[in-house]
Amino acid sequence: MASDAVIPLASSEGFPVFKGGRIGVLLLNLGTPEATDYLSMRRYLKEFLSDRRVIEISRLIWWPVLNLIVLTKRPGPKGRDYDTIWNKELNESPLKTTTRSQAEKLARIIDEGTPESAPLITVDWAMRYGFPAIRDRLKVLQDAGCDRILLVPLYPQYAAATTATACDKAFEALMAMRWQPTIRVSPPYYEDPVYIEALAASLRQSLAGLDFEPEKILASFHGVPKSYVLKGDPYRSHCERTHTLLCEAMGMAPDKLMLTFQSRFGTEEWLRPYTDETVIALAKSGIKRLAIVTPGFSADCLETLEEIGEENRGYFEENGGEQFAAIPCLNDSPKGMDVISHIVRRELRGWIDI
Numbered sequence: 554m555a556s557d558a559v560i561p562l563a564s565s566e567g568f569p570v571f572k573g574g575r576i577g578v579l580l581l582n583l584g585t586p587e588a589t590d591y592l593s594m595r596r597y598l599k600e601f602l603s604d605r606r607v608i609e610i611s612r613l614i615w616w617p618v619l620n621l622i623v624l625t626k627r628p629g630p631k632g633r634d635y636d637t638i639w640n641k642e643l644n645e646s647p648l649k650t651t652t653r654s655q656a657e658k659l660a661r662i663i664d665e666g667t668p669e670s671a672p673l674i675t676v677d678w679a680m681r682y683g684f685p686a687i688r689d690r691l692k693v694l695q696d697a698g699c700d701r702i703l704l705v706p707l708y709p710q711y712a713a714a715t716t717a718t719a720c721d722k723a724f725e726a727l728m729a730m731r732w733q734p735t736i737r738v739s740p741p742y743y744e745d746p747v748y749i750e751a752l753a754a755s756l757r758q759s760l761a762g763l764d765f766e767p768e769k770i771l772a773s774f775h776g777v778p779k780s781y782v783l784k785g786d787p788y789r790s791h792c793e794r795t796h797t798l799l800c801e802a803m804g805m806a807p808d809k810l811m812l813t814f815q816s817r818f819g820t821e822e823w824l825r826p827y828t829d830e831t832v833i834a835l836a837k838s839g840i841k842r843l844a845i846v847t848p849g850f851s852a853d854c855l856e857t858l859e860e861i862g863e864e865n866r867g868y869f870e871e872n873g874g875e876q877f878a879a880i881p882c883l884n885d886s887p888k889g890m891d892v893i894s895h896i897v898r899r900e901l902r903g904w905i906d907i
């Protein structure tokens with residue numbers, strides 16, 4: 554997507570010609586393995602779980618646990634989980650396919666909506682872990698003449714383990730640059746009316762397409778250890794706010810559209826209520842029809858397609874539940890693209906009005 558068109562800056566003889574005048578928009582997401590085999594999975598998990606923003610416990614304790622236990626035991630079974638959701642056509646994970654498509658569609662929206670300013674904007678995408686690497690795509694944008702870059706972390710709710718680490722990685726790359734592009738970072742959008750309306754519209758549409766009416770709906774967000782929030786991470790408050798606004802937009806009480814947290818890792822206590830325990834408790838209490846929506850994920854991924862769509866479906870059915878639906882994320886749907894393009898347009902203001 555990076556265009557070759559650059560704007561050379563005038564330069565006296567004997568000095569380099571600089572390229573500038575363009576604006577880059579870099580969509581950022583978490584990252585994903587390159588393949589599902591043991592070594593690819595190990596490489597991905599090693600990078601991910603070596604991040605101090607993700608695992609905050611002392612390195613003295615974590616290093617042996619990671620290298621001797623986690624990276625020995627986890628790559629195999631997790632690779633098999635990824636196998637069940639893998640995009641076989643493109644031979645990549647769904648997170649990559651969707652993030653690329655979001656960037657391509659955003660470029661088209663900018664192109665079609667604003668023909669005069671569009672040639673000045675280059676849209677690209679990168680992953681915090683794995684590829685395309687943030688450092689490499691920043692370089693591509695700079696080489697394309699982008700002297701101003703908007704970073705767009707695709708996390709509606711801020712967490713140090715996601716948003717901050719993506720920014721850290723971008724600023725780490727900037728540390729090595731003599732001529733740094735000017736950087737803006739788009740804020741978390743957990744209460745943005747465009748996001749809430751998109752979630753509500755997508756949930757309404759998905760519910761209308763089901764052949765059953767759920768008795769309960771879970772709004773399941775990725776968890777973090779409770780200690781991270783106690784130390785000052787606003788993540789839980791952001792999730793609560795999204796949940797409250799979604800309940801209002803849907804006209805549903807919070808005990809009908811319930812807030813839960815998924816994807817626990819390790820032995821520490823994570824944010825509660827846990828999604829899996831809630832699913833089991835609801836099934837055991839006689840609930841027969843359940844739907845789960847995952848508003849914290851901008852794109853479907855392992856955590857939604859496999860953990861919710863397969864694992865939690867299994868828990869529900871094994872414990873007496875009968876009908877289950879995993880509601881798709883906003884992804885690159887028209888509503889999903891409304892959210893991303895709305896944020897990008899707003900955050901570019903002052904640089905360029907599109």
Ligand SMILES: C=CC1=C(C)c2cc3[nH]c(cc4nc(cc5[nH]c(cc1n2)c(C)c5CCC(=O)O)C(CCC(=O)O)=C4C)c(C)c3C=C
Binds near residue numbers: 776855
């Ligand atoms: C162990 C600590 C982890 C924290 C803290 C954490 C926070 C966090 N993660 C996401 C979004 C995603 N996580 C994904 C996968 C995933 N997450 C962890 C661990 C933590 N996440 C691991 C080890 C994995 C890999 C799979 C596994 O081994 O279980 C994904 C999916 C990526 C994909 O390829 O599909 C996403 C997305 C958020 C939003 C978040 C904190 C708010």
Ligand SMILES: [Fe+2]
Binds near residue numbers: 816
């Ligand atoms: Fe995660």
Ligand SMILES: [Fe+2]
Binds near residue numbers: 816855856860
């Ligand atoms: Fe998971």
